[in-house]
Amino acid sequence: MSEPRWAVMCLTASAVYGACKALTWYTAARVDAPYIAIFWGVRLLLQTVFDVRTFLTRWWLKAGYALLTIMFAAFTAIYGWAAIHSAALS
DSSP states (O other): OSSOHHHHHHHHHHHHHHHHHHHTTTTHHHHHHHHHHHHHHHHHTTTOOOTTTTTTTTTTHHHHHHHHHHOOOOOOOHHHHHHHHHHHHH
């Protein structure tokens, strides 16, 4: 991975928090939603660039990596949806 583990964990935690706020149409979340959607979309695309097969030696590591990819896709979809719908409300 190119970024430290704590950075991914912090961004993931803030994404879960922000997604909940975006669904309640919190003003700051509406403004930040397009930028956060782009971030998670780029991070999802970078999943194809990283070659992590040498590190996925156990079944639970493979399952965790698959879950990470699913989470990146979900964050991209949630924030993309929030960005589109919040723009329609403005």
